[in-house]
Amino acid sequence: MIRSARRLFAAHGYAGASIAAISQDLGLTKQALLHHFGSKDRLYALAVEQTAREILQILFDAMEEGRPPEDQVEAFFAALFSHLFDDATSAQLLYRELTDQALKPQERAGSSLETVLESLVATVQATEKWQEAGVQGALAVVVQLLGAATLHFTAQGTLQRMFGRTTYQGACDQFSDVFADLVSRTLRD
Amino acid sequence: MIRSARRLFAAHGYAGASIAAISQDLGLTKQALLHHFGSKDRLYALAVEQTAREILQILFDAMEEGRPPEDQVEAFFAALFSHLFDDATSAQLLYRELTDQALKPQERAGSSLETVLESLVATVQATEKWQEAGVQGALAVVVQLLGAATLHFTAQGTLQRMFGRTTYQGACDQFSDVFADLVSRTLRD
DNA sequence: CGCTGTCCTTACCATTTGGTAGGTTGTGCG
DNA sequence: CGCACAACCTACCAAATGGTAAGGACAGCG
Numbered sequence: 350m351i352r353s354a355r356r357l358f359a360a361h362g363y364a365g366a367s368i369a370a371i372s373q374d375l376g377l378t379k380q381a382l383l384h385h386f387g388s389k390d391r392l393y394a395l396a397v398e399q400t401a402r403e404i405l406q407i408l409f410d411a412m413e414e415g416r417p418p419e420d421q422v423e424a425f426f427a428a429l430f431s432h433l434f435d436d437a438t439s440a441q442l443l444y445r446e447l448t449d450q451a452l453k454p455q456e457r458a459g460s461s462l463e464t465v466l467e468s469l470v471a472t473v474q475a476t477e478k479w480q481e482a483g484v485q486g487a488l489a490v491v492v493q494l495l496g497a498a499t500l501h502f503t504a505q506g507t508l509q510r511m512f513g514r515t516t517y518q519g520a521c522d523q524f525s526d527v528f529a530d531l532v533s534r535t536l537r538d
Numbered sequence: 539m540i541r542s543a544r545r546l547f548a549a550h551g552y553a554g555a556s557i558a559a560i561s562q563d564l565g566l567t568k569q570a571l572l573h574h575f576g577s578k579d580r581l582y583a584l585a586v587e588q589t590a591r592e593i594l595q596i597l598f599d600a601m602e603e604g605r606p607p608e609d610q611v612e613a614f615f616a617a618l619f620s621h622l623f624d625d626a627t628s629a630q631l632l633y634r635e636l637t638d639q640a641l642k643p644q645e646r647a648g649s650s651l652e653t654v655l656e657s658l659v660a661t662v663q664a665t666e667k668w669q670e671a672g673v674q675g676a677l678a679v680v681v682q683l684l685g686a687a688t689l690h691f692t693a694q695g696t697l698q699r700m701f702g703r704t705t706y707q708g709a710c711d712q713f714s715d716v717f718a719d720l721v722s723r724t725l726r727d
Numbered sequence: 728c729g730c731t732g733t734c735c736t737t738a739c740c741a742t743t744t745g746g747t748a749g750g751t752t753g754t755g756c757g
Numbered sequence: 758c759g760c761a762c763a764a765c766c767t768a769c770c771a772a773a774t775g776g777t778a779a780g781g782a783c784a785g786c787g
Contacts, residue, residue, distance in 0.1 A: 362553060365553035368774085380776090381734075383777090385734085445637075446696075448633070449550070484701070485712050489710075489712040492709070497685045501682070507639055510639075511652055512673070512677060519673075523671060557744090557745070566766095568745085568746090578744095
């Protein structure tokens with residue numbers, strides 16, 4: 350159920366995906382959904398939180414103790430990239446939450462999405478190159494890298510339409526290397 | 539009128555911004571809007587096209603003949619960045635169109651947004667570093683750079699909320715330099 | 728058997744959506 | 758003046774929105 354909700358919220362946004370559409374996608378009535386989740390807000394919150402938690406897990410896995418922070422961040426972005434490669438809807442959904450802020454304030458507090466960003470900023474701040482740039486510098490770096498990693502997936506449909514599916518596929522393959530290079534160049538000097 | 543529509547479509551997306559809300563923002567009734575633009579679709583199309591045309595103009599200005607393509611791309615991204623700095627809604631609106639594909643197919647054909655992407659890809663493909671990577675490689679680079687440039691602006695609200703307005707402002711200042719460096723490193727070797 | 732609770736349904740509801748029809752006001756122009 | 762036309766309004770409409778109420782089907786359990 351949440352998987353279906355994630356797909357539709359990712360594709361059409363909070364406002365664009367009605368609970369009727371989601372339930373129809375599942376072959377149920379919308380009241381079945383409301384029965385399980387109480388309200389559209391709560392379903393959306395669950396979808397976002399679940400998605401963010403997956404990313405958070407990837408982050409934790411990449412944060413092995415003892416390794417230099419540069420390696421940790423690199424490992425995270427590599428793992429994130431391959432995760433999004435398998436499931437672009439994650440990128441789409443989280444990006445939408447970043448831009449729409451459709452989550453209720455109380456549901457936002459202490460969410461996994463916040464934790465991911467804060468941990469990333471802290472780790473970047475621990476790198477040699479950026480430790481003197483303060484929180485602001487690290488935040489700039491993190492946002493930049495995340496943006497570079499995600500547009501690719503969030504704009505999937507448009508890019509395929511504009512350039513053709515085969516060209517897009519080819520770009521996908523190259524993207525991984527180009528991106529890894531970018532992360533490395535940004536974190537080291 | 540279109541300015542107001544751009545603001546609201548950028549903030550809430552096509553589905554999330556009703557013509558009633560836009561007209562209320564203007565102090566009119568929604569029928570006044572419908573009178574001028576015929577339908578919500580057409581108003582949205584105008585807002586997107588106008589915004590994309592601004593970006594296209596920035597691109598043309600950066601594409602002076604005779605300069606090396608690396609410089610052209612760098613100049614474009616620098617100008618784009620300062621434009622978005624003044625008007626983040628442009629980034630938000632165009633990003634939404636990239637992800638939502640809310641434009642009708644007939645209105646998409648030959649739009650400024652397509653022209654921008656295609657011209658960028660062609661120019662990147664003309665650079666020394668990427669001329670052997672084909673359309674795919676150039677597309678990957680363009681998407682990556684655009685993503686890096688825009689997340690910052692599209693997620694403005696969330697970032698301000700999470701890290702505080704002052705921290706966000708500080709990151710803004712640093713972002714410009716970090717980004718210029720990133721573009722340069724990506725285009726040259 | 729009967730009781731309870733979960734799952735899911737049909738039947739509603741008030742509100743909002745995009746859009747139409749028709750009328751009113753004002754302005755420019757012959 | 759009289760005519761046309763744009764701008765804008767009120768009044769409506771069918772459809773879709775999120776959500777409530779009430780009940781049926783069915784399982785587990787005493």
